[in-house]
Amino acid sequence: MQSFRTEIENPLVQKDIIELANKIELFNNGKIDEEKFRSLRLARGVYGQRQEGVQMIRIKLPYGKVLSNQLRRIAEVSDEYSRSRLHITTRQDIQIHYVDLKRTPELWAELERDNVTLREACGNAVRNVTASETAGIDIKEPFDVSPYADAVFKFFLRNPICQEMGRKFKVSFSGTDEDTGLSYMHDLGFIAKIENGVKGFKVMLGGGLGSQPRHADEFYSFLASDKIIPLMEGVLRVFDRYGERKSRAKARLKFLIKDIGLEAFKGLVEEEQNAIEFKSVAINEATYQTSTPVSVEAPTVDIKDTEAFNLWKATNIIPQKQDGYFAIGIKVLLGDFYTDKARLLADLVEKYAAGEIRLSLRQNILIPFVKADLIPFFYQELKKLGFAEAGYNKAVDITACPGTDTCNLGIASSTGIAEELERVIKAEYPQYLSNNDLVIKISGCMNACGQHNMANIGFQGMSIRTKDKLVAPALQVLLGGGNLGNGNAYFADKVVKIPSRRGPEALRRILNDFEANANGKLFVDYYKEKGEKYFYQLLTDLSDVENLTQEDFIDWGTEEAYVKAIGVGECAGVVIDLIATLFLECDEKIEEAEEALNNKVYSGAIYETYRSMVNAAKAILLSENVKTNTQAGIISQFDELFVSTNKVELGNTFSDLIYQIKVFPPTKEFAINYLQSAKTFLQVVKQYRESQLVAKN
Structure with a gap:
């Protein structure tokens, strides 16, 4: 643990990492409950993976901005602690998979050397902004x-x-x-x-x-x-x-x-x-610290395939409001790329742009502040990295979550079908390389990490069962979603469920119909005109499971027979209901409140005090098998079952005591008084709990 203390200057970060390391040790020694530990590690960006014994690490990158030094640091961490692969998410984060739990504190410490955090990238918290x-x-x-x-x-x-x-x-x-x-x-x-x-x-x-x-x-x-x-x-x-x-x-x-x-x-x-x-x-x-574009002479470049270069410019170059500068979009297939490319990209933008990249909600990369005369050079260099594919944010640019590759909740492959659909579009519908209208998104389950239900054309991973009770991977086809602007949008309708292997044929039918009949309309408008029943009739025969072939039982991207396997989801953590654990948390909250009070962070002290009292009341309710739901419900139930019946003597209602948090401004005086009231309350309920245990014994 000592290395964390000496290398990390921010005491809050240092405390976080040491706490994670300590809790991992307690968990491995069987001294901390699994569910409690899960809640803690999720809030530190450590997420359970589909594969046993390894973790997914989510790196929190506010609004997708990544500086060159940060990208190099992330690449180093992935090389050292994982498999040198980076995954861009639909929330502008970067994920690293296959990490040993024991090594997550040191991984985090390494990232913090360049101000990159894991804190609250997962769990019941404010996620990445x-x-x-x-x-x-x-x-x-x-x-x-x-x-x-x-x-x-x-x-x-x-x-x-x-x-x-x-x-x-x-x-x-x-x-x-x-x-x-x-x-x-x-x-x-x-x-x-x-x-x-x-x-x-x-x-x-x-x-x-x-x-x-x-x-x-x-x-x-x-x-x-x-x-x-x-x-x-x-x-x-x-x-x-x-x-x-x-x-x-x-x-x-x-x-x-x-x-x-x-x-x-x-x-x-x-x-x-x-x-x-x-x-x-x-x-x-x-x-606000903005990046400064460099001033450098453009190297001489000889573009041989001018047709490919012009297509790339038409689809991947975005004019900026800053005169003479352009942003370059990089289409990243499924958001996955490797650390060798990340390092070279970091060097490129540092030397020839503004030393930063942006990660997009469509799992891509944007390079801002490229001078006009440097565009041919960037094309040449990006082409060497495999980053010069045309179609940035266009129809061919399909979004997909990791699905059954690594996620516990994945039901069917999203990455495998996404690759196949992109292949179909490139080969059979090349006009969509430059189409801004059509948005295609895929999720491996209903939780919509791939944002499938807001797309023009969406696919959701599911399973389908035959009369013989055989199970095959399937896709729910959703149509008609779309962003209308200024906070207005449509969500897609669920049209039909089909075996996954028929996904490409479904896409062909949709695109062929659109090409033949839309007459220049946007897809979202065309869908609204035709309606759900029209497209159901167009696709319904694909849902027939009586004629499945052997191939239909093998999901995209795999060679093995499909097995539906869903783990425990961790997207929101787990509520901890163990009484002893709750009382332990009460004491921790009191300690945190005292620390905040000493640091003159009065609002923080008050809220930690409030949480201590809620947890204590919840513990007593659970001790008598009373189910709890909301915090407000816990407060009213405690009054009804314990205070009004005189089982617990407070001298007032619990509501009056705890809801002072809504009445008084966060002053030092109130923070001190509120904390003292909480200590008294905690003492009273602990005594009640002891009397319960004595009576049971």
Whole structure:
């Protein structure tokens, strides 16, 4: 552990890594519960993999910005601790697979040497803050959203209010009304606006994908930029307190809003404002660290295949708002590339651009700040790396999650079918190399990590059963999704389920019909015109399972017979219900509250105190076999079953005690008094628990 202490300057990071190392040791020695340990490691970016004995590491890269030195560091880590492969996700992260759990603390320590974190990349926390990959360079943007995404990332990282929520929480920023940050499918989505000279955002709330996609509501048509962090804090506090915790499937913010309604939710957020320390958080764009493009003479280049070069320029080059500069899009097949290419790319952009890349929501790479006269040189160098394929963000550029390659939840292959569909398009529909309209996405299961249910054409991994009870890999075909801009969108309809091997034929039929009959319409408009039944009739014969061949029982990308194997999902962690563990957590929260108080972080001390009391009340409820759900429910149940019946004497209601957190501003005096009240409460309930155990014995 000593090496972590000496090499990491940030004491918070040092504490995180040492804690992870200590908990791994306790877990391996059988001294910590598996579910409790899972919750902790997920919050540190360590995710269980489909293959036994290894972990997936998710690296949190806010709004997809990666500096050259950071990319080299990530490559070194992948070489040392994994298999030299990097995977770009649909949330602008990088994942490294096949990592030994015992080595994750040192891996994290290595990344932090270049300010790269794993913290809260997984688990029940605020996940990576995503944004338009063209933020700061987009010709249409009213202003650069990067400083705002960066400020939100930093403010809520390690923030006590969002460490142990019922589920994950996702935030996005869109630089223009084209809504390339996909605000409508996020818990909170911000779209840049300027009103009366004031910078701000249209705010979308409560969106999500998964098995039950929900279009976000418009929360504010305009909110000044200095109010977005206080608003988000209020939303998180309400979600933490009232959000579902028992049923993982219903624990996202979208279900809470659906249950209580938008206006009621807004009212709860407004009630929290008095307890929020910062009523206004001004975000100073001038202090945001931007990359500076280099000034270098363009090397002489001889382009031999001018036709291929011109096609690449037509599909992969994006003009910037900065005069004379362009961004270059790199199409990364399935988001996978290797460390040797990563290093060369890092060197290239450092020497000839601005020393940074952006990871996109479509699992690609964007190089900003390339001078016009350097474009031929970049083409030549990228071609050497295999990074000069035409079709960046075009129809041929299919998005897919890892699926059954590595994910516990994968039902059918997403990467294998994605490669085959790309091959079909390139070979049979070359006109789609430059088609911006058609968006194709694939997920290996209903959880929609590949965002299949917001695509024009989507495929979801499933299984299908014959009358003889044989099981084959299958695909749910979804059609008609689309981003309409400014927070508006359609989610795709589930049209038909077919054996996976018939996926290419389904795509051919859809494209052939579109080519023959759309008459220039966008796909999303053509689908709305024709309707679900039309496409069902077009594809329904492909769903027949009475004529399956031997090949239909072998999934794409494999040579073995298909076996449906679904593990335990970890996308949101697991709720811990063990009484002893809860009391242990209570003590830990009290210690963390005291530490925050000593550091004069009064809001943090108050929230850790609150969490200690909630956990203590939950422990007592569980001790008498009372099922718990939301934090608000725990508080009311404790009053009803223990305080009003005089089983526990508090001198007041538990609600009055704990809900002071909503009433008083986060001052030093309140933090001290609240913490003392929590200590007294914890002592009372522990005594009650001891009396229970004595009575049982």
